[in-house]
Amino acid sequence: MTDEKKKDSILRQIVRDKYSLWALIILLLLYLAIFFADFLAPYSKEFSDRHRAYAPPSKIFTIDENGKLSRPYTYNYKRYFDPDEFKITYKLDRSKKFYLNFFGRGEKYKFLGFIPMDRHLVTVEPEGRLFLLGTDINGRDVFSRILFGGRISLTIGFLALFISFPLGMLYGGISGYLGGFVDNIMMRISEAIMSIPSFYLLIILAAILPANMTSIQRFALIVVILALIGWAGFSRVVRGMVLSIKNQEFVQAAEAIGASKKRIIIKHLLPQTLSYVIVAMTLSVPSYILSESGLSFLGLGIQQPDASWGNMLKEAQEYVNILYRPWLLTPGFLIFIAVLSFNLIGDTIRDILDPKSKMR
Amino acid sequence: MLNAQLFIYIIKRLIQAIPLLFLVSIISFFIIRLSPVDPLAELRINPSISQETLRAEEKRLGLDKPLIIQYGLWLKSFVKGDLGVSVTGEKVSDKLKERIPNTLLLTSVVIFLTWLVGIPLGIYAALNWKKPADRIMTILTSIGMAVPSFFFALLLLIFAVKTGWFPTGGLTCYDFSTYSPVHKILDVMHHLVLPVTVLFTLSLSGLQRQMRGNLLDVLGSDYVKFARAKGLSENKVVYKHALRNAINPMVTLLGFEFASLLSGAALTEYVFQYPGLGRLILEAVMKSDINLVMASLMMGTLMLILGNLIADILLKMVDPRVSVS
Numbered sequence: 010m011t012d013e014k015k016k017d018s019i020l021r022q023i024v025r026d027k028y029s030l031w032a033l034i035i036l037l038l039l040y041l042a043i044f045f046a047d048f049l050a051p052y053s054k055e056f057s058d059r060h061r062a063y064a065p066p067s068k069i070f071t072i073d074e075n076g077k078l079s080r081p082y083t084y085n086y087k088r089y090f091d092p093d094e095f096k097i098t099y100k101l102d103r104s105k106k107f108y109l110n111f112f113g114r115g116e117k118y119k120f121l122g123f124i125p126m127d128r129h130l131v132t133v134e135p136e137g138r139l140f141l142l143g144t145d146i147n148g149r150d151v152f153s154r155i156l157f158g159g160r161i162s163l164t165i166g167f168l169a170l171f172i173s174f175p176l177g178m179l180y181g182g183i184s185g186y187l188g189g190f191v192d193n194i195m196m197r198i199s200e201a202i203m204s205i206p207s208f209y210l211l212i213i214l215a216a217i218l219p220a221n222m223t224s225i226q227r228f229a230l231i232v233v234i235l236a237l238i239g240w241a242g243f244s245r246v247v248r249g250m251v252l253s254i255k256n257q258e259f260v261q262a263a264e265a266i267g268a269s270k271k272r273i274i275i276k277h278l279l280p281q282t283l284s285y286v287i288v289a290m291t292l293s294v295p296s297y298i299l300s301e302s303g304l305s306f307l308g309l310g311i312q313q314p315d316a317s318w319g320n321m322l323k324e325a326q327e328y329v330n331i332l333y334r335p336w337l338l339t340p341g342f343l344i345f346i347a348v349l350s351f352n353l354i355g356d357t358i359r360d361i362l363d364p365k366s367k368m369r
Numbered sequence: 370m371l372n373a374q375l376f377i378y379i380i381k382r383l384i385q386a387i388p389l390l391f392l393v394s395i396i397s398f399f400i401i402r403l404s405p406v407d408p409l410a411e412l413r414i415n416p417s418i419s420q421e422t423l424r425a426e427e428k429r430l431g432l433d434k435p436l437i438i439q440y441g442l443w444l445k446s447f448v449k450g451d452l453g454v455s456v457t458g459e460k461v462s463d464k465l466k467e468r469i470p471n472t473l474l475l476t477s478v479v480i481f482l483t484w485l486v487g488i489p490l491g492i493y494a495a496l497n498w499k500k501p502a503d504r505i506m507t508i509l510t511s512i513g514m515a516v517p518s519f520f521f522a523l524l525l526l527i528f529a530v531k532t533g534w535f536p537t538g539g540l541t542c543y544d545f546s547t548y549s550p551v552h553k554i555l556d557v558m559h560h561l562v563l564p565v566t567v568l569f570t571l572s573l574s575g576l577q578r579q580m581r582g583n584l585l586d587v588l589g590s591d592y593v594k595f596a597r598a599k600g601l602s603e604n605k606v607v608y609k610h611a612l613r614n615a616i617n618p619m620v621t622l623l624g625f626e627f628a629s630l631l632s633g634a635a636l637t638e639y640v641f642q643y644p645g646l647g648r649l650i651l652e653a654v655m656k657s658d659i660n661l662v663m664a665s666l667m668m669g670t671l672m673l674i675l676g677n678l679i680a681d682i683l684l685k686m687v688d689p690r691v692s693v694s
Contacts, residue, residue, distance in 0.1 A: 201392035206669045208632030209650055210397075213662060216654040217403055299517055303636050306519050307651065322520065326640070328537070331527045341520035349515035356511075 022361050029357040032350035039347060043159040047118040049130050050153035051139050054316050056116065058138060058148040061086060063334050064099050066143045069109070082106045085138055107137025143336035145324055155340055158316035162340075163347060165232055165317075166297030170290050172236035173243070178286060180240065181247025182274045186255055196248065199241040207238050211300060215309035224315045231310055235297055243289060250282045284362075291358055295351040302344050318344050379682060386674050393670045394447070398440050401659060410657070418458050426454055426660075447667070453660035455653070461664045464649065469668060471540060472638070472645035476630045478561060479568040480623070487573050488616070491580025496607065498585060506577065513574030518633050522567045522640035529563060536560050538642030564641045568633055572626055579622060583615040617688045624680035628673050646672075 023029045042049060058064075064086045073079040087102040113132040120126045133139040141152040184195040202210070214234040218227065254260065255278060263273050304310035305319030313320065318340035324330055325337045409426055412418050429446055430439060430453070446453070452461035494503045529535040536542070540560050541553075548556060587593060588611055596606045635647030642648070646665055653661035 197388065197392060198396075201389055201396055204389060204670050204673050205393055205397065205666065206628060206631040206635075206673055208635045208647075209666055209669050212635070212651060212654050213397070213400060213666065216657070217400065295515070302517055303519060306636070307639065309654075322523070325523055328526070328530055331523060332530060335527075338520075338523065341517065341523065344517050344520065345515050348517070349511060352511055352515055 019358065019361055023354060023357050026357050028353045032353035035346060035350045036354075039159065039163060039343075039350075042156060043163055046153075046156035046160060047120055048126070048128065050150070050156045051115065051129055051131055051133070051141070052150040052153040053116050053118065054149070054154050054157040055314060056149060056153070058144065060088065060148065061099075061138065061140075061144055062146055062148045063097070063330075064088075064138075064140055064144045064148070065334075066336055067138065067140045068101065081109045083109065083133060083137060083139060085136075105136075107134045107139075109133055109139065142339055143334065145321070145337065151321070151336055151339065154316040154321060155318070155343065158318050158321055158340065159343065161228065161311055161315065162298060162301060162318040162344065165228070165235065165301045166294045168232045169235035169239070169297050170293065172233060173238075173240040174286060174290055176236065177240035177243035178247050178279050178282065179274075181244035181249075182251050182279050182282075184244070185248035185251030186270065186274050186278060188252075192248070196245070199244055202241040203245075208300075208303070211235075211238055211304060212307065212309055215304055224312070227312060228315075231301065231304070235300055238300065239293060239297070243293075246285070246289070247279075247282050250285065251278050254278060254281050288358060288362055291351075292355045295348040295355070298344065298348055298351070375682065375685065378685070379678070382678050382681070386678070389674065390667070390670065394444065394667060395440065397663060397666045398443060399436075401663060402436060402439075409659075412454065412456055412458075415456060415458065418454075422454060422458070429453060443663070447664075452664040455661045456656055456658045461660050464661065465646075465664060465668055468644060468646045468649045468665075469672070471643065472631070472634060472647060473672075475561065475564060475568070475634060475638075475643065475645055476627060478565055479572060479630060480626060482565065482569050483572045483576050483626075486569075487576035488580050488619070490573075491577045492584055492607075492612065494577065494581040495584035495588065503581075506581075510574035510578050513570050516570070518567055518571055519636040519640055521570065522564070522637050525563050525566060526640065535563050540644050560643075564634075564637050564643050567637045568630060571633055572630060576619075576622070576626070580615065580619060583618055584611060587611045587615045617684065620680060620684040620687060622680075623683065624673075624677035627676035627680070631669060631673060 023033060047053075067083045067086075069081050069083050071079060071081050073082075083106075084101045084103055085105070085107065086099040089098050089100060090096075091098060110132050111130065112128055114127045115129040115132040117125065117127045131139065140150050142155065143151050145151055145154070180195065180199070184192045184199075211234065214237065215231065218230055218234075222230070251274075260273060260277055263277050268277075301310055301317065302319030302322070305317045306322050308320070308323060311317040311320050321340040322338070325341070330337055409423065409430070409432070412423060412426065427433075429451070430442060432439065434442075450462065452465070455461050455464060490506065494506045497503045526537060529537050536559060540557060542548075542556055542560075588607075593606060593611050596610050597603075601610075631647070634645060635651060637643070638645040638648040639651055646669060650662060650665040650669070652658075653665060
């Protein structure tokens with residue numbers, strides 16, 4: 010009861026704070042967008058138009074050439090090759106208009122993985138192309154890929170949390186409760202893991218992944234690797250907490266009635282650390298998002314043809330791309346916005362749970 | 370007296386670091402060997418590597434023997450200072466000697482600058498708590514903490530290419546060796562500007578917040594209230610009483626900052642093509658250059674442990690309350 014009250018008030022306090030309210034709204038929009046990605050995206054993440062690699066964002070017109078209001082329409086881009094400068098340029102092909110359709114039929118997809126659908130929020134007439142944020146090197150729609158990539162970038166952190174935190178809790182719990190020699194060895198091991206620069210460890214773990222994996226296997230293993238980085242420091246805090254509560258009466262009582270060590274650790278000690286664990290989990294989401302994007306940016310994380318915000322930025326490593334195709338940088342802004350929002354909410358939660366700290 | 374104690378403490382910590390390094394080496398050795406790749410595969414392909422070198426490497430790594438013995442052999446040669454040959458045929462130790470100073474240069478410049486700027490900004494924000502200046506700084510630090518380092522580096526790269534004011538990569542110009550000494554220093558500084566800016570922005574935000582929080586905590590404590598009640602001037606209260614206690618915990622953070630800089634530097638070095646340890650390990654990982662990966666991992670760990678040790682020693686020097694034993 011009191012717990013529920015507390016949770017309720019945390020949410021209410023987040024909503025009351027101007028910054029964290031905005032952060033919450035932005036995150037909700039982002040997660041809704043990736044949930045309905047199939048519907049919102051005009052194309053699937055595999056769709057590619059080989060004749061329009063690096064096409065700039067489509068221009069949408071609502072006023073026609075006679076100055077009258079019209080249904081929104083767009084023109085296709087036509088590719089020109091400049092033989093003097095060896096440059097490919099795109100110009101609007103104004104010969105044919107393509108009107109936009111809302112809730113029209115497009116590529117087929119399975120909503121939620123099993124409901125077959127083919128309606129999209131915006132589609133364009135056949136032969137027309139609607140690239141809201143331009144295309145990449147393979148002529149794939151950046152806007153659609155951002156939506157699908159968000160599915161990976163914004164969820165991978167949470168999935169990693171569900172491995173690293175139970176692992177860290179159990180490890181810290183066992184170490185703290187058993188104490189003595191076992192504790193000593195276990196803590197030395199976690200210390201050793203913490204003394205390896207975390208990013209170095211991350212890339213080495215990612216590099217030993219075999220190359221011939223399905224994308225789902227790879228995704229799962231990247232989650233595991235991310236989880237393996239964060240647990241050590243966390244387990245030390247849990248161990249400290251367990252040390253301070255293991256001599257309390259309720260633990261002695263459990264011991265007296267003959268509860269097994271496993272039961273005492275799992276049923277009596279670890280639940281006491283839960284409130285800290287939840288806060289620490291919320292605060293560590295952004296660092297997982299950043300790690301995944303960094304890893305994929307280097308080409309060691311999520312691989313093509315799958316999209317993630319990090320691996321989409323990989324193309325922006327070339328000067329030519331960042332100078333002439335700035336739309337390729339949009340995933341970077343999204344990572345920034347997501348991390349900023351998580352941080353702002355994290356700050357508020359910290360303020361609520363520790364009113365003495367004045368982070369704001 | 371204190372110096373002797375401090376000396377003993379340093380020796381003690383160094384001895385403690387040995388089993389830690391040992392454990393790290395076991396963990397990393399087995400992680401790297403988890404992959405089925407033949408550690409010498411790349412060396413075998415490289416035509417410029419002589420058969421003698423290959424045979425010497427095979428013998429040094431003991432590839433035909435069980436994994437445990439392989440580890441023993443690796444450890445033996447590591448302790449002797451023989452780190453093996455990289456896939457390009459160079460000695461790993463030479464490569465490390467070339468790269469480590471560069472990473473140390475980058476990180477120490479960044480730490481120096483963040484302290485120079487971050488501490489005063491933190492103090493200023495704490496003294497103007499909840500006033501517009503503090504609010505603006507809080508917003509700016511939130512932004513600074515959320516920008517992915519590699520993305521920020523990319524944006525600066527665009528800036529460098531567009532304006533042409535800064536070199537877009539490396540540490541020195543191609544005709545560096547012909548420069549006069551003064552020109553050499555200026556050239557290195559010119560190349561450092563962009564990578565330093567990226568890492569500086571990232572660590573500045575954290576440092577400023579921490580300093581602000583510490584000072585706010587101290588300003589609310591009883592002895593500061595007492596000092597105020599005694600009628601001391603505000604300057605004396607802040608700079609003589611509060612500040613000294615607020616800065617001490619920051620020294621502990623130094624080691625932590627160094628650790629996160631080492632990690633953050635890897636991506637920044639990669640984007641700016643900066644010849645540091647982070648980029649070295651990245652390239653080594655991508656070329657599956659096992660000797661180089663293993664050696665640079667150990668060096669990174671060693672640097673981290675030493676960084677923490679230095680932070681602890683500094684703390685003992687500035688805060689007499691921390692006992693040396």
